[in-house]
Amino acid sequence: MTRMDATAILLLLSESPSGGTAVLLRRAVPPDFVVMGDDTQEGFARLRRGSIAYGVQELYQALPRDMIQGGHTLHVRDDHRRARVDVPGSLFGPAPEKLWVPLDDDGQPYERMRIPLPSLAQPAYVEFAFTGWADDVAEGGANGAFGGVLKYALQGEAQMGDGYICPYCGKLCEQKEPHTAAHGVAGSHHSGIPTPPGSFVVRGV
Amino acid sequence: MSIPRLEARDHRFAMHYRAMEKFATDTGETAGAPIAGGSSGEFTVGGVLMMVPQTGVAPVVVLVEGTAPSSLRLDVFSDPRMFVRVRKGAPAHGLREPYRELTEEYPAESVTPAMIVNLTGFVRARFAYSASVFGAADAAVFLPRDAGGRPHRRVRVPVPSLDRASWHEFELLGDSNAECRYRAVVA
Numbered sequence: 001m002t003r004m005d006a007t008a009i010l011l012l013l014s015e016s017p018s019g020g021t022a023v024l025l026r027r028a029v030p031p032d033f034v035v036m037g038d039d040t041q042e043g044f045a046r047l048r049r050g051s052i053a054y055g056v057q058e059l060y061q062a063l064p065r066d067m068i069q070g071g072h073t074l075h076v077r078d079d080h081r082r083a084r085v086d087v088p089g090s091l092f093g094p095a096p097e098k099l100w101v102p103l104d105d106d107g108q109p110y111e112r113m114r115i116p117l118p119s120l121a122q123p124a125y126v127e128f129a130f131t132g133w134a135d136d137v138a139e140g141g142a143n144g145a146f147g148g149v150l151k152y153a154l155q156g157e158a159q160m161g162d163g164y165i166c167p168y169c170g171k172l173c174e175q176k177e178p179h180t181a182a183h184g185v186a187g188s189h190h191s192g193i194p195t196p197p198g199s200f201v202v203r204g205v
Numbered sequence: 206m207s208i209p210r211l212e213a214r215d216h217r218f219a220m221h222y223r224a225m226e227k228f229a230t231d232t233g234e235t236a237g238a239p240i241a242g243g244s245s246g247e248f249t250v251g252g253v254l255m256m257v258p259q260t261g262v263a264p265v266v267v268l269v270e271g272t273a274p275s276s277l278r279l280d281v282f283s284d285p286r287m288f289v290r291v292r293k294g295a296p297a298h299g300l301r302e303p304y305r306e307l308t309e310e311y312p313a314e315s316v317t318p319a320m321i322v323n324l325t326g327f328v329r330a331r332f333a334y335s336a337s338v339f340g341a342a343d344a345a346v347f348l349p350r351d352a353g354g355r356p357h358r359r360v361r362v363p364v365p366s367l368d369r370a371s372w373h374e375f376e377l378l379g380d381s382n383a384e385c386r387y388r389a390v391v392a
Contacts, residue, residue, distance in 0.1 A: 170336030
């Protein structure tokens with residue numbers, strides 16, 4: 001079984017009030033620029049620097065395509081396909097018809113994919129299973145526009161993964177140290193705010 | 206389609222979600238830790254508005270109680286800055302709502318803002334776990350003052366949820382004239 005653990009959700013903010021396009025990323029490093037790989041005259045530039053904050057959408061702002069001439073650029077259509085998933089509005093916002101998900105190295109859909117949820121300290125995610133191609137050409141079926149539309153179904157509930165989310169930069173790490181020490185702040189400090197001893201666990205219901 | 210509920214199913218999951226969230230069915234428990242200053246009010250955030258500036262400055266987040274306004278003017282810097290909403294439709298629970306700064310082609314004076322953010326009605330704040338909650342460790346966050354003009358003692362920030370709404374909860378750690386600091390609620 002092939003499974004893709006998405007590292008980030010890239011939200012491309014077009015100049016038109018379309019609500020944005022969501023692209024799932026499977027690489028560890030976010031691209032500086034994103035282009036759709038078609039004849040559109042629009043490209044997108046990342047709005048912030050640094051590592052990916054686990055589960056938080058990465059915002060990309062539109063800019064003229066010809067301004068993108070270097071740097072790490074993701075060409076979406078090369079190895080992504082449009083997809084329809086369950087509960088898209090809750091995960092990607094109110095533009096579910098504009099979701100692109102990665103294909104594997106052989107150009108095939110992943111059988112499973114995990115999408116990160118914003119979480120503190122420990123990573124949460126939801127998992128989807130590939131259920132086939134959309135069969136209606138009007139909606140971009142296998143022989144329709146966009147090279148076909150994938151269908152994914154939600155599997156169960158949100159789950160917890162392994163690892164540690166840095167409280168300072170939001171990056172998912174295998175363990176707390178030495179990552180937090182590299183920021184120049186002690187592991188017991190949250191964004192520069194000292195935490196009382198023994199209170200590392202956040203209180204809930 | 207039956208949408209699965211976002212509930213604790215196993216021990217690790219339960220521990221995590223009890224740790225990081227308070228659900229809509231919250232009964233209003235109070236924190237044990239003493240709070241420095243502030244009012245006794247609790248502020249449940251309805252929308253997390255993310256300003257996308259044209260120039261490379263720290264990202265600005267505005268927390269609002271109600272729905273997302275169509276346009277917004279920031280009167281918190283040396284010059285007013287006008288932003289307009291990017292998306293259409295109702296905002297999704299827990300997802301940041303992006304706003305684009307108007308360019309020189311559309312000067313700020315040409316639009317009457319639906320909301321004005323200034324330091325009379327809003328307070329600037331810094332949150333723990335800012336990168337995980339707002340997407341940037343250096344985000345400048347503005348949230349409304351309470352009815353008495355003071356910072357809210359507790360703030361609940363929405364988290365993307367599959368079925369039942371959930372929040373991260375923060376409490377006021379201290380405030381000064383320049384900035385309030387909030388930490389995640391601890392046991």
